[in-house]
Amino acid sequence: MTITKEFASALVMTGLIAFFGCQVNIPQEEYTRLAPKTLLWLMAALNVVQYVLAFIRYRQKSDKVLSLKGYPLKRVAILLALTVLFVGVADRLGFYLASFIYFFLASLIAQPMPITPKLLVRRFFIVLASIAFLYGLFTVALSVQIPRGLLGF
Incomplete structure (x- = not known):
């Protein structure tokens, strides 16, 4: 199975959003969670755009296949x-x-x-x-x- 770089970065972003989303749900005052929740929703919207771009680039064959050769x-x-x-x-x-x-x-x-x-x-x-x-x-x-x-x- 091969994975493109664009799709791989979208998957990583999804993981980060899920990780930080779990941290925001710690019981606190509602006003203290407003900014983190807003940022998470913004990140989620941008993540959807990442998936759309990954799909478009995959269809156009313009995205490179992810290779870890030479990666430190x-x-x-x-x-x-x-x-x-x-x-x-x-x-x-x-x-x-x-x-x-x-x-x-x-x-x-x-x-x-x-x-x-x-x-x-x-x-x-x-x-x-x-x-x-x-x-x-x-x-x-x-x-x-x-x-x-x-x-x-």
């Missing part, structure tokens, strides 16, 4: 495991510290470049700037309560 499955699996680990420790370690470690490691793993001291320093400062931006946005500007963790930040 090991790297993607490591990034997925790192993401699951990040979600699991963000509350205990603190959002900003966990995010810093996650962003730094993910940026090194995701890029196939050789790791050099110069690259490590550049990534460190890029990640530091990203975390500073998140701090300014969430903590300072929006006053959102972020998990502080064991170290208090």
Whole structure:
């Protein structure tokens, strides 16, 4: 059985919508679920468009068959495991510290470049700037309560 790239991405989107849809149904006040529900409905509508496009491209024979040859499955699996680990420790370690470690490691793993001291320093400062931006946005500007963790930040 072959599957086209367009159809595969539509299936992945359906899975994401189903996963996040299950998370939204946690008992909360109705007004707090309004934005996530609206986003899920919008994602579902776009997902229907994805399926229509997949069907059209399949009929026109313009979509490519999905091939995993040369795809860095090991790297993607490591990034997925790192993401699951990040979600699991963000509350205990603190959002900003966990995010810093996650962003730094993910940026090194995701890029196939050789790791050099110069690259490590550049990534460190890029990640530091990203975390500073998140701090300014969430903590300072929006006053959102972020998990502080064991170290208090």
